[in-house]
Structures are given as C-alpha cells and as structure tokens.
Amino acid sequence: MSLKTTSTDRARPGDSRMRVGAKDVARLAGVSTATVSRVMNSPEQVDPDTRRRVTEAAARLRYVPHGAARSLRSHRSKMIGAVIPSFDYALYARTTSALQQRLDERGYSLVLAEHHYDLGAELRVAGQLMEHGVDALVFVGLDHDPNLFGLLDDYGRPYVLTWGVDPYRRHPSVGFDNHAATYEMTRHLLALGHTRFGLLSAPVDGNDRARARGAGMRAALAEAGLQLDESRVAYAPISLAAAQAGMERLLALPSPPTALVATNDVFAVGAMMACRQAGVRIPQDISITGVDNTDLGATQTPGLTSIRTPIIEIGVAAADQLIARLEGREHQDFQSFPIEIIHRGSTGKPAAG
Structure with missing residues (x-):
C-alpha cells in the first residue's frame, strides 16, 4: 500500500496550528490507532509491512509520540x-x-x-x-x-x-454453569410434584446469564415431558419493584403458576412481595426459588430456597x-x-x- 501526501499532511516545525496525533498517522497509514500505538511501543509485535507503512506515515507527518503516553504504554x-x-x-x-x-x-x-x-x-x-x-x-x-x-x-x-x-x-x-443452576432447581420443584411453572427473568438480549438460566429451566421441564407456557414468563429489569410488577401479571393469569423459578434473588423476593400483597401463601399456594443465595433471600419469611453461586x-x-x-x-x-x-x-x- 502506497502512501500519498497532501499539503495538509506535513506540519511545519513549531506550527501550533497543527498538532499531529496518532489518529492522523492511522488515517494516512490505513490502520487503527491501536496499531500505531503498537508500532511505536512494541514494534516486534507488528508485521513488517504494517510497521513500514506506519513509520513512513509518522515520518511524513513528523509525528512525535507524547512521552508520557509512550511511557504509559511501554511500562506497566x-x-x-x-x-x-x-x-x-x-x-x-x-x-x-x-x-x-x-x-x-x-x-x-x-x-x-x-x-x-x-x-x-x-x-x-x-x-x-x-x-x-x-x-x-x-x-x-x-x-x-x-x-x-x-x-x-x-x-x-x-x-x-x-x-x-x-x-x-x-x-x-x-x-x-448458569444453565445447570436453574436446571437443578427446576428438577427440585418437579420432584415436589409441580407441573405448572412460571419464569421471572431479566431480558435476554446481551445477557447470556439470563438466557442460559431460562434455557436450563426449559431443559428440565422438557425432560419431564412438560413445556413452559410462555404466557407464564415475565421479563423485567433487575429491581424489586419491577419484579413485583412482573409477578403481579403472572398472578392475574386465569391459571397462575404453582412454582416460580426466578433467575436471581432480587426477582424472587420481588415475587414474594407481590404474593404477600395478593394474599397468596408461600409455599402453600406457590413455591418460589431464586439464584445466588443472597442475604436478601435468606432473611425473608419464609426463607428463600436459592442456588449458592461463587x-x-x-x-x-x-x-x-x-x-x-x-x-x-x-x-x-x-x-x-x-x-x-x-x-x-x-x-x-x-x-x-
């Protein structure tokens, strides 16, 4: 790749109107600013052709790396x-x-x-x-x-x-294993005799933890010949108020769940708050579980069954x-x-x- 120089590419020594930076060098060399930094600080890590293009661009622009910045990148x-x-x-x-x-x-x-x-x-x-x-x-x-x-x-x-x-x-x-956490918890609820399940979860976009925990629950149900009714799934931001509102929607269903898998303890406790307000007894009318075994869940009445995570x-x-x-x-x-x-x-x- 050849480098072309225009009249604006060269800065005159002492010209305070033009301060050439790494971005200018990167643009002329056709590389990223990170690559410019690597050439200046660790040239042995850059292939010879890229190194040549960057050094040529720096020379043409009379680019001098800031001393403090070079020190920061070349030392711990x-x-x-x-x-x-x-x-x-x-x-x-x-x-x-x-x-x-x-x-x-x-x-x-x-x-x-x-x-x-x-x-x-x-x-x-x-x-x-x-x-x-x-x-x-x-x-x-x-x-x-x-x-x-x-x-x-x-x-x-x-x-x-x-x-x-x-x-x-x-x-x-x-x-x-986030998948295993809710898989094992769902198996526990199945062993108790539950067949009508609900899920309270964070949105899954960009959140692999929430996605894996929902998948773990569905996998355990599938093994038992059951399928999660999507009308019994509520997604909410991680907060007690949002969890309470989500649980209120599930309780208002014609056939609400008898077992709720919450993907963290915040959701579980928010769900417990909604149940108390609606007069739904825990665990007589509904079983609720969480993930992470926090003090928030442990100090509820009754105490929250949860997954201890590291x-x-x-x-x-x-x-x-x-x-x-x-x-x-x-x-x-x-x-x-x-x-x-x-x-x-x-x-x-x-x-x-």
Missing part, C-alpha cells in the same frame, strides 16, 4: 480495568469488591466502568480504558461485541470473562489469573466453580387440586 501501569453491566446490581458489586481486594494485595489498582447492558457502550468504554493504559481487563458474561476481542488483540491486552465459562474455550473465563470466588480467581498472566506465571485459563441448592421454606408440594 499496575492498573486493571473492569467493565460491568451495572453498579446497581449488588452481586456485581460483591464480585468487584473481591476482585479489588485481591488486586490490592498484589500492588494493582482497579479502574471501574459500566455499560448498562449495552454491548456497543462496553466496546467504547473498553477502548477508552486501554487508551489510558490499563494492563488488563475484566468483563462480565459471555455476550460481547465481536469487535471487542479484535480491539483487545490490537492492544495486546490480556482479559478474562466472568460469571460464565466459555463452552468453546475461545476466551479465558471464570464462573459457573460470587466472591469469581472475583478472586479473575484477579489471580490476570496477575499470573501479566507476570508470566502458570495459570488456569478456564475455571468453573460448583453450585448447590440451599433449601429453605419457600418451596413445598403443590396444593391438592
């Missing part, structure tokens, strides 16, 4: 970036706290950002963190914009996905993996932690008839 910043769906969800906060504590023990700092379940925003924020020199990144879940992994590769940044384990083993990940273990393991990779030590790219049902008073046999 000891900063790890974490991009999570929402700061409002307490479980992500607990995992992130465990991550931060482990990083702090090893002399690393944590930089946080959120994307509100918008994968395009996640891509943009991750790029900004890398521009500011984070050494590695942590993400939640398995659903991501495909361009994210290309960007990470361009910058040469290690990363780990959390709250799920990549079944295709393409991306380093730490978590548990909320703290995920944060610690993600930190350990990234530190080991940055320091060139042996590590596990894929870690799946066990889950278990915690039985409490919110589940029982369905009422006769």
